Amino acid sequence: MSESLFERIGGQAAIEAAVDIFYGKVMADDTISKFFAGVDMNKQRGKQKIFLAFAFGGPVKYDGKDMRQAHKHLVEQGLNDSHFDAVAGHLQATLEELNVPADLIGERSWPSRARPVTTS
């Protein structure tokens, strides 16, 4: 069997580094940081590490909220595709900074798969 995307990008260490850098970018972006007001970012980073490891095919099971449920209250606060695109852009830039090859980043095709975040 071929290696999972999780293994090819560098395993758990790469996910941990990516999530820390990613939320640094998100929180520095005034157009989206307001959605994280009051959120415990330590917990959030922990959940995101599990979610991304799972989404990339790693040996973990994500049992948190589904994406639509997790972001429902944010959509009610005005979260839309422009915010989503900003977040997806920060994730892509993070993976590029960590030298994840472009074809591997494209393989996961974030925007289309995670669109439920902003679609009711």
Ligand code: HEM
């Ligand atoms: C690639 C798209 C995205 C993914 C994969 C993602 C992933 C996640 C995950 C795994 C959680 C934790 C769910 C749980 O509590 O079990 C979460 C929560 C959250 N997400 Fe996202 N998210 C995405 C897009 C966004 C966008 C666009 C925003 C806002 C700009 C956002 C803001 C939040 C906030 C504020 C929470 C915490 C909610 C709370 O605890 O009250 N997310 N997200």
